[in-house]
Amino acid sequence: MTNAFIFPGQGSQKVGMGKDLYDNFPVAKEVFQEVDDALSINLSRIIFQGEEEELKLTINTQPALMAVSFAIVRVIEGFIGKNLSEVGKFTAGHSLGEYSALVCARSIKLNDAAKILRLRGEFMQNAVPLNIGAMAALIGVDTNIVDEIRSKYVEKDEIIDIGNDNAPGQFVISGHNSIVDKVIANHKAFGIKRAIKLPVSAPFHCRLMEKARENMESYIQDLELLSPKLILVNNVGAAPLTEINKIKDSLVEQITNTVRWRESIDNMCDLGVDNFIELGAGNVLSGLVKRINKSVNSSSIQNIENIENYINILEG
Numbered sequence: 326m327t328n329a330f331i332f333p334g335q336g337s338q339k340v341g342m343g344k345d346l347y348d349n350f351p352v353a354k355e356v357f358q359e360v361d362d363a364l365s366i367n368l369s370r371i372i373f374q375g376e377e378e379e380l381k382l383t384i385n386t387q388p389a390l391m392a393v394s395f396a397i398v399r400v401i402e403g404f405i406g407k408n409l410s411e412v413g414k415f416t417a418g419h420s421l422g423e424y425s426a427l428v429c430a431r432s433i434k435l436n437d438a439a440k441i442l443r444l445r446g447e448f449m450q451n452a453v454p455l456n457i458g459a460m461a462a463l464i465g466v467d468t469n470i471v472d473e474i475r476s477k478y479v480e481k482d483e484i485i486d487i488g489n490d491n492a493p494g495q496f497v498i499s500g501h502n503s504i505v506d507k508v509i510a511n512h513k514a515f516g517i518k519r520a521i522k523l524p525v526s527a528p529f530h531c532r533l534m535e536k537a538r539e540n541m542e543s544y545i546q547d548l549e550l551l552s553p554k555l556i557l558v559n560n561v562g563a564a565p566l567t568e569i570n571k572i573k574d575s576l577v578e579q580i581t582n583t584v585r586w587r588e589s590i591d592n593m594c595d596l597g598v599d600n601f602i603e604l605g606a607g608n609v610l611s612g613l614v615k616r617i618n619k620s621v622n623s624s625s626i627q628n629i630e631n632i633e634n635y636i637n638i639l640e641g
Contacts, residue, residue, distance in 0.1 A: 326622075328413035329598040330429060330555065331614075332394050332422035334584075335525065337607035338386050343393040344373045345629050352403050353396040356435065360392040363436035364443055368392070383526055384446035387421045388439045394425040394605035395435060397626055401604075404636045410554035412639065415565070415598055417558040417589050419489075419610055420529065421445070423579065429604070430553035432572070437548060444544055445537075449580065450527050452537040458528030459505040460488055462497050465518025471498065473515065478507045486531035489584040492616040497523065499531035530584055538580040545576050563588035565596070586610075590617045602626060602635070 346353035347369070357369045371379050372389045380386060402408055409429060418426035424442055427433040433441075463470070468487055479485060485508070488499030498505060505522065512520035528534070550569045557566045559575040563585040566572050590601070590613070601623040603611040608625035615623055626635055 326600045327415075327597045328600045328602060329415035329417065329558075329593050330398075330409055330413050330426070331416070331601055331603050331610050332418035332425035332429070333390060333603060333605045333607055333610055334418065334420035334422045335383065335386050335390070335529070336523070337605065337609055338380055338390055339606060340375060340377055340380055341373060342389075342606040342627070343396050346393075346396050346400055347373065349629060350396075350400045350403070352399040356396040356399055357392055359435055360388055360439040363439040364388060381524070381526070382446075383450050384443055387424075387442040387446040390421060390606060391425045391428065391438055391442055393627075394422070395428050395438075397604045397632065398429050400632055401626070401635065404632070405639060408554065413555055413602075415558055415593050415596070416553070416555040417560075417593070419586055420560065420579070420584050422605070422610075423557070423560055423576065425605065426555070426557060427550070427553060427572070430555040430557065432551050432553035432557070432569075433548065441544060441548060445541060445580075448537040448540040449529060449534060452535070452540075453527050453533050455526070457502055458500065458531075458533050459502040460497055460499045460523040460525050460528055461505050461509055462495065462521045462523060463508075463512070463517050463519075464521070465494050466516060467494065468496050470515055470517065474498075474504075474508055478511070479504055484532050487583045488528070488530040490587050491584075492587050492613045495613075495616065499528040500533060501528070530580070530582060532581055534581045538577060541580060542577050545573050548573065558589045558593055560584045560586070560589065563592050565592075586613060587617055590614055594618050594621055 416426040485500035485504045489497040509520040561578045601614045603625040611623040611625040
């Protein structure tokens, strides 16, 4: 069995995530404390007992989800006595999850990842004034519908792009609030089964994020990266990457480009992956894997019970 470890992105967060790990495993507690120290804020308090609206702020959500994912990684590695790179071959993450994947692959140090994700959240939030941009999930339609939407509804200077290509018949549009609202109001005319506005604070992964991309570029290029011990399948190219400079370029491009998750999973399957393990809050990605390819295994690990079950499977 060939394993790939996958890491969730924004939208999977919930108050209290990772608390059972923090309370029961010193290695997990160390992860949260290191993130708190790196950011000089008590992010752990926000994660474990903050208000939902506070955690949902992207400057908090991004490092918080990464911290929970890596805490799970550290606990599993403590049980099995080896790094996950010794039991897996590939890794990938959805949007900010790509940073979690690189931390798991020992390519980015934990404290560096926390700092750059906080910056990433700040720049992405500030790239577009509040209520100017939006995102919506479209269900039951192919991505080529976006060209038809542009031809019928986009007015001068309006932007709409594919933010996430998540699974067959399920993707996310991102752009100006005005055009996103028009799509939602008229979705049946396009044969779209459902159109759901997402509770996000900015239009991620579209051309409106250009300012954030420009601001992040120098920070990403200065980031200390080591060669990943797991093969990264990146969001932008949906292809395996191991070269440090190409990984950095991809992290820059990711800010304004589509998260090609469907293709990433397809390509890993073509490369022999038959078992996908989601590490972190929620089970969104493992659910998407099942929609993309029903012949492979997928599971999520987000608490002690999930970890114990996984260890039992590993030990046979």
